[in-house]
Amino acid sequence: xxxxxxxxxxxxxxxxxxxxxxxxxxxxxxxxxxxxxxxxxxxxxxxxxxxxxxxxxxxxxxxxxxxxxxxxxxxxxxxxxxxxxxxxxxxxxxxxxxxxxxxxxxxxxxxxxxxxxxxxxxxxxxxxxxxxxxxxxxxxxxxxxxxxxxxxxxxxxxxxxxxxxxxxxxxxxxxxxxxxxxxxx
Amino acid sequence: xxxxxxxxxxxxxxxxxxxxxxxxxxxxxxxxxxxxxxxxxxxxxxxxxxxxxxxxxxxxxxxxxxxxxxxxxxxxxxxxxxxxxxxxxxxxxxxxxxxxxxxxxxxxxxxxxxxxxxxx
Numbered sequence: 001x002x003x004x005x006x007x008x009x010x011x012x013x014x015x016x017x018x019x020x021x022x023x024x025x026x027x028x029x030x031x032x033x034x035x036x037x038x039x040x041x042x043x044x045x046x047x048x049x050x051x052x053x054x055x056x057x058x059x060x061x062x063x064x065x066x067x068x069x070x071x072x073x074x075x076x077x078x079x080x081x082x083x084x085x086x087x088x089x090x091x092x093x094x095x096x097x098x099x100x101x102x103x104x105x106x107x108x109x110x111x112x113x114x115x116x117x118x119x120x121x122x123x124x125x126x127x128x129x130x131x132x133x134x135x136x137x138x139x140x141x142x143x144x145x146x147x148x149x150x151x152x153x154x155x156x157x158x159x160x161x162x163x164x165x166x167x168x169x170x171x172x173x174x175x176x177x178x179x180x181x182x183x184x185x
Numbered sequence: 186x187x188x189x190x191x192x193x194x195x196x197x198x199x200x201x202x203x204x205x206x207x208x209x210x211x212x213x214x215x216x217x218x219x220x221x222x223x224x225x226x227x228x229x230x231x232x233x234x235x236x237x238x239x240x241x242x243x244x245x246x247x248x249x250x251x252x253x254x255x256x257x258x259x260x261x262x263x264x265x266x267x268x269x270x271x272x273x274x275x276x277x278x279x280x281x282x283x284x285x286x287x288x289x290x291x292x293x294x295x296x297x298x299x300x301x302x303x304x305x
Contacts, residue, residue, distance in 0.1 A: 054222045102211075103259035115259070169221050177214035181258055184195045185207035 016113035024106040026185065038101070039182045045098035047174035051167055052091035059084040075147040078140040082133050089129035096122040102181070204252060208261035212251045215265025216243050223270060242275060243268050 022029060027038040059080045063070075070077045096119035103115035195206040220240045247268040251261045268275070 050218055050222055057223070099259065102262055105257055105259075108257070111259070166221055170218055173214050173218045173221070177211050177218070177262075180210035180214065181207055184210060185258065 013113045013117065015116050016109040019106055019109040019112045022106070026104075026106070028100070028104050035182055039178050042098070042101050042181060043175045043178035045094045045101060046178060047171045048094035049091055049098050050170045050174060052087045052089075052094060054167065054170070055087035056084055056091055059087060075140070075144045078136060078144055082136050082140075085129045085133035085136065089126045089133065092122050092126035092129065096126070202252075205255070208251050208256055208258055209248060211258055212247050212256075212261040212265040213244060215262045216240065216247050216269040219266050219269030220272065223272070239273050239275075240269075243272060246275060 025031075025033055027033070027035075031038045031041075063077060063080050063084065066076075099115045100119050104112055106112070197204045197206045197209075217240065220236070220243065247265045250256075250264055250268070254260075256264060271278070
């Protein structure tokens with residue numbers, strides 16, 4: 001609850017004051033008006049947000065659909081949960097980063113202050129996902145590695161390229177969106 | 186720097202109406218990306234056509250919403266993501282509202298026709 005109160009207070013916060021007093025740059029001051037760097041950050045943060053969401057959704061769906069066949073402590077479930085946590089952390093971290101970049105607007109210091117503070121509140125949650133993922137990797141290590149050393153060892157990855165078409169499409173579209181946001185506003 | 190450093194928004198005139206270009210393109214991209222991420226599990230030709238049709242519907246609603254409320258970049262993007270995520274349920278929302286309104290009006294008409302409710 002505190003976080004909502006603090007977000008509501010953002011209009012009169014230190015960030016809002018500094019944005020109001022600072023130069024009316026169309027991007028956060030840390031970019032020093034470097035449009036290329038800003039575009040690249042916008043693109044990478046947006047694309048990572050969508051890709052992370054895609055991965056998290058896929059893994060959560062897999063865990064749920066296979067719940068009758070794969071026990072929660074099976075290696076495959078541990079593997080899926082590790083990927084789910086990693087993707088959730090990436091989504092939250094990059095989503096917050098993208099929100100700050102998209103929401104930066106010197107004409108609305110209150111909005112800017114809100115998104116900047118929201119990132120500070122989302123970051124610890126994202127990091128909790130990351131720490132949980134690493135703890136799970138350590139805890140499951142002996143059992144999972146034992147199971148992974150089973151007979152057909154080389155994995156045929158190259159026949160799976162078409163599965164990445166959607167991800168590639170998301171990357172291309174994110175780049176278009178970032179470019180449009182920088183060039184057209 | 187050029188376009189980004191200047192604070193003049195680019196405006197496109199489409200069919201005699203002004204469209205602020207940045208938020209509009211961002212919202213279109215947000216809808217398409219969201220539809221690609223969640224929607225397109227196309228199986229066969231009919232399903233593919235349905236996906237495209239629903240994406241077009243989402244695009245129309247999102248662009249008109251952004252245009253009507255003069256949203257900035259972040260709000261336009263979030264609107265696009267939200268409407269893209271709603272997807273086919275847009276139709277459901279519209280239908281249920283229509284049905285609800287019709288039901289309320291029909292009920293009011295029936296009440297008016299039957300006269301004041303007299304309890305025994």
